[in-house]
Amino acid sequence: MGIARLADVIKEEAAEAVSSFPLRQYRDRVIALDASIAIYQFRTATPKLFNRNGENISHLQGLFYRTLHLLENGIKPVFVFDGQPPDLKQPLLARRAEAAGARRDAAESRRAENLPRPLKQDCETLLSYLGVPYVQAPAEAEATCAALVKSGKVWCTATEDMDALPFGSLRLIRHLNSKNNCEVEEFSLPDILQKLGMTQEQFVDLCILLGCDYCGKIWQLGPKKALKLLQQHGTIEQVLQNIDPQKHPLPANWDLEGARRLFLQPEVADPGRITLEWRDPDPEGLVRFLAHEKHMNEARVCRRLQRWQEAQPKPEEAQPKHQATREGRRQRKLGEFFPASKRARPPEVPGPRPSRKRQKPQAGMPAEAGSPEPGM
Incomplete structure (x- = not known):
């Protein structure tokens, strides 16, 4: 939800x-x-x-x-x-x-x-x-x-x-x-x-009043009224002192502090221990896994991989020949699997944030997975 x-x-x-x-x-x-x-x-x-x-x-x-x-x-x-x-x-x-x-x-x-x-x-x-x-x-x-x-x-x-x-x-x-x-x-x-004129803590209180995954919602307290009351009174406790408990009863087993704690002090993976690395896709592995093991249409998989390869920037100089491995065999590279050049990696450091273009947000939900060739 x-x-x-x-x-x-x-x-x-x-x-x-x-x-x-x-x-x-x-x-x-x-x-x-x-x-x-x-x-x-x-x-x-x-x-x-x-x-x-x-x-x-x-x-x-x-x-x-x-x-x-x-x-x-x-x-x-x-x-x-x-x-x-x-x-x-x-x-x-x-x-x-x-x-x-x-x-x-x-x-x-x-x-x-x-x-x-x-x-x-x-x-x-x-x-x-x-x-x-x-x-x-x-x-x-x-x-x-x-x-x-x-x-x-x-x-x-x-x-x-x-x-x-x-x-x-x-x-x-x-x-x-x-x-x-x-x-x-x-x-x-x-x-x-x-x-909204709020701190992060007050914003969390707003989300709890609107309805979240961790506790029920106060009866008959709509989003506009919840926002107005919270902006006036600052905390949920103060809001509760200024509404009629008969008209707005609390849900059963309402754990306000527990919900706040889950938002403000959640259990997360430690970012300092996470190393993010990207590599070029492995076309042979993808074809073997998707087409041979999972029986996805092989021609479709290869066609999409080739489109990806053709979209990569072309190098200014020819790539050196690949050296054989110690076992006498070498792994086939992307340029050999499809006749195109190796992908150039994007820079590691993000560039400046793009300037904002104020437009009316668009609604809708992506659902490309079931189509024959999503994103075509």
């Missing part, structure tokens, strides 16, 4: 904090992606993609196309996987599982928390062949994404859930997809706080 109606509140009350940019504006940026949200999109896109064994491999196709699209645009992605959900989230997860069971679709619940190990391992294998790093979060992926942004290791968080902002991500982008004309919404947390 994320934070209910938070995007609407920001667009109405702090519109200057939201910008629309074409994806190419993020060239040379490092972007942390919430892997669970991306996999959910790919797995639930229609039509689903099944291989000859009846396995749904939509998530692999979507991850393959989207990652190559980001690399083609000079973006350095890093995927962050969810860890163990907090105890306060268990009631929400139980309701989701019950609803999914009622739909006879338990495998495709709202979020991909606690991904089945084989599915997660397949995604990690694919990312390894793509040369893209991934991070295992100890708890919520968005919290670790936010920690990576605050540490300066990545530029922004890419996810559809707005709770990356109360976790402290300085920048959040939404509506990322593999279309050539993709435009994303960027939310600036410092600008949001300034326009």
Whole structure:
């Protein structure tokens, strides 16, 4: 769920904090992606993609196309996987599982928390062949994404859930997809706080009042009224002293302090212990894994890899011949697998932030995974 109606509140009350940019504006940026949200999109896109064994491999196709699209645009992605959900989230997860069971679709619940190990391992294998790093979060992926942004290791968080902002991500982008004309919404947390006249702690209180994953929502307290009351009184405790408890009863087992603590002091992977490295994709490994092991259409995989290779900058000088390995055999390079030149790496240090172009944010959710060739 994320934070209910938070995007609407920001667009109405702090519109200057939201910008629309074409994806190419993020060239040379490092972007942390919430892997669970991306996999959910790919797995639930229609039509689903099944291989000859009846396995749904939509998530692999979507991850393959989207990652190559980001690399083609000079973006350095890093995927962050969810860890163990907090105890306060268990009631929400139980309701989701019950609803999914009622739909006879338990495998495709709202979020991909606690991904089945084989599915997660397949995604990690694919990312390894793509040369893209991934991070295992100890708890919520968005919290670790936010920690990576605050540490300066990545530029922004890419996810559809707005709770990356109360976790402290300085920048959040939404509506990322593999279309050539993709435009994303960027939310600036410092600008949001300034326009709303709030501290980060007060912003977390607003998110709790709006409705979050960790506690229930106060009855009949809408987003506009919640914002107004919090701006007037400063804290939830003061808001409660100025509303009628008969009209606005608290939800059962409401753990306000626990929810605050999860947002303001979340359990995250230590950014100082994380090393992010990118390599050129391994075309042989990708064809072997996707086409031979997972039975994705081999011609389609090769065609997409060739498009990626043809999009790479051409070197000014011819590359030296490859030397044989000590075993007398050498690994085939990308230029040999497809007749094109080796990719030039983007610079490690991000360039200056692009100037903002004020546009009306666009709505929509990417769902390219089920199409024959996403991003074409």
